Amino acid sequence: MLSDVMEDYLKAIYTLQMEQGPPVSTSDIAEYLGKTPPTVTSMVGKLEDRGLVDREKYKGVELTTEGETVALEVLRHHRLLEAYLTEHLDYSWSEVHDEADALEHHISEEFEKRVAAALGEPEVDPHGDPIPSADLTPPDSSGLSVLSDCEVGDLLVVARVSDRDPAELEYLSEAGVTPGTTIEVTDIAPFGMVTVRVGDGGREQSLPESVARTIRVRPPDEPSSEEVSPA
Amino acid sequence: MLSDVMEDYLKAIYTLQMEQGPPVSTSDIAEYLGKTPPTVTSMVGKLEDRGLVDREKYKGVELTTEGETVALEVLRHHRLLEAYLTEHLDYSWSEVHDEADALEHHISEEFEKRVAAALGEPEVDPHGDPIPSADLTPPDSSGLSVLSDCEVGDLLVVARVSDRDPAELEYLSEAGVTPGTTIEVTDIAPFGMVTVRVGDGGREQSLPESVARTIRVRPPDEPSSEEVSPA
């Protein structure tokens, strides 16, 4: 049996691997989880003993297949909960993250199944993050780029936004920058500000680089190819 | 801040107080929670330090007003969850208890509010147990008796059944013995078996005394007086 805390570490390592690729450093995990580095070293040692991570001392860690599966299970719980709270309990975008974090370790497989069924087996959560399938195969996230890496003139569709900061989400939802929205990059200021035209309406919206860095985008759907329908 | 474990102890003490009145003994709490008596002594000491229970050494323990309020809060969570799982996620009577136990400590006040709203501020859970109101005033449980204390010929309405044993609940739901059902005691065998006629249909059903002891009943509604409508 795995403790809640271990699950949190695995989830963190997974997320950091997605963002920066393996190996993940002790201090990055510590920063992400709000723990001290020695605490992380100690925990990571236990995860290694259980075969959930591979570790090279003084270098960093990487999830094993088994560790990744656990992380995906937790993430599936988290994102299903986010979707459910939004759809059926009238939560807003910005409120769901903390609630899901609190519940994700404590729901049964039965609960997971019923929530997924009630939602019609959704594939993305309200922030656009892919919900791992029930068989826990790693979701494919290729084809996405980060908004802050784009160039003036690029025409893009918002794929995902980070769910971690409620204030930022509040702001983005004001701004109309939500998954599925088409945007066009109209300006990139040298001091770290990206301006985009949102939707077809033509509203212009400036975003600080710190925010633009957390937004993933994909090219607009080609009329010719088949795509997952935008939520 | 109170730990999950402390909340469990307070809930247990509350439940035992309801069943047998204060004071509650160390060993009863231990038995109820599946812990050893020394563990309970130690925990009860901490609860006393926090002013949540009054204790007389070697005698037993009783909730303070503050401790009772915490217990009611947890119980409100538990019973709202049971009701929600039954109503909105297609859970059966017998499945909800464990799920609610796992979640009750981790839902936010916001979640509690929204679940209560989604259910229309219910007053009882699926087992007939009263859901403490949002202001956490102790629910009134007078006017109920225990089925095993009744006599042949008594005409009764089932008020509550225990939610702790899924197998028992399965059995009772088969038997049609659910909150709101009218029953008549037709026989009491000396070796501990109560037989009742269920509903108006006339089906007879025998229940072991161990089960009859967990069923609360009330007199049938008097046509003259106003009562809470049976769910």
Added chain:
DNA sequence: ACCACGGATTAGATGCGTCTAAAGTAAAAG
């Protein structure tokens, strides 16, 4: 090639919740 510095690990302590084994107490039985 050396060394300094940033990041990682070890060492050692703390609080929580739990246990077993030993000692203590209160109330029933003689």
Added chain:
DNA sequence: CTTTTACTTTAGACGCATCTAATCCGTGGT
């Protein structure tokens, strides 16, 4: 009034997750 018995509490230990303080790599700068 004494003894037995059942229950409670104390004593001491353990594992988990965490911290601070101290030590230990490894690498980039000179």
